[in-house]
């Protein structure tokens with residue numbers, strides 16, 4: 001939808017681009033069923049091509065970018081490497097697509113992957129249109145490609161997210177990832193705008209159904225309100241709220257019933273107004289349970305979650321459906 005694409009683009013104007021250092025941190029993750037250390041680096045590059053053209057409605061990552069040339073990226077890689085202590089998993093992200101040669105030239109992509117090739121697994125992110133570059137990269141590293149799908153429903157992709165591709169296009173690229181012998185992680189969004197809470201739960205679970213045969217990992221992203229986005233505008237006008245943590249847990253539980261691979265969920269700004277939250281009283285317990293599940297895969301961690309706000313959440317699911325007519 002051209003008008004929505006053009007409107008989404010207006011949020012990217014006048015954002016100052018200052019030279020920034022790479023963001024680096026360490027965390028726990030899961031590798032072949034074991035909890036291991038992971039090293040994460042976010043390289044500052046020119047950023048996501050789609051964000052430059054228009055951009056997904058909930059995404060404010062364009063603010064993290066700047067026009068770094070090859071030398072500058074190389075410096076960032078050296079700096080990151082100086083902090084690397086042999087963690088088993090290495091995640092090398094940009095605020096866009098690692099595999100886009102306009103962000104990171106191909107030879108540099110190869111150099112970076114080989115620099116960290118001692119890691120047991122390297123994870124990079126990419127939009128579908130750059131997957132074919134995998135064919136040109138020579139590396140012995142065990143590689144997982146994380147590709148944002150958000151929703152397998154084309155109407156949601158077009159009108160709620162402005163994703164810039166259809167499910168069929170995404171699926172073709174996902175099959176290519178597997179053909180190239182790489183692992184595939186799929187990001188699914190929980191509660192894109194313009195959906196009721198109940199529809200959002202169903203949309204996420206239906207999306208799992210459509211990718212469960214091909215995904216090695218499914219990672220749920222409950223929407224968090226990024227500044228300078230259309231979703232923030234809707235939120236300020238009280239036309240959008242991030243999902244309840246009850247909804248997030250429901251999605252994970254339903255997904256675990258139908259999908260055998262690794263399920264993860266990162267609740268950004270959890271418990272805060274800008275992130276997935278419940279009543280305030282129970283949020284910390286929910287966030288801990290979701291974090292524990294992401295590492296242990298034990299669905300029982302959700303059994304002990306109780307709070308009076310469950311009734312309020314159930315009422316909302318019903319009322320919104322009633323109002324929809």
Ligand code: SF4
Pocket residue numbers: 048049050051055056059060061095096127148
């Ligand atoms: S969500 Fe991903 S694809 Fe969409 S604009 Fe942001 S970085 Fe680009």
Ligand SMILES: [Zn+2]
Pocket residue numbers: 278279280281282283307308309310
């Ligand atoms: Zn509560």
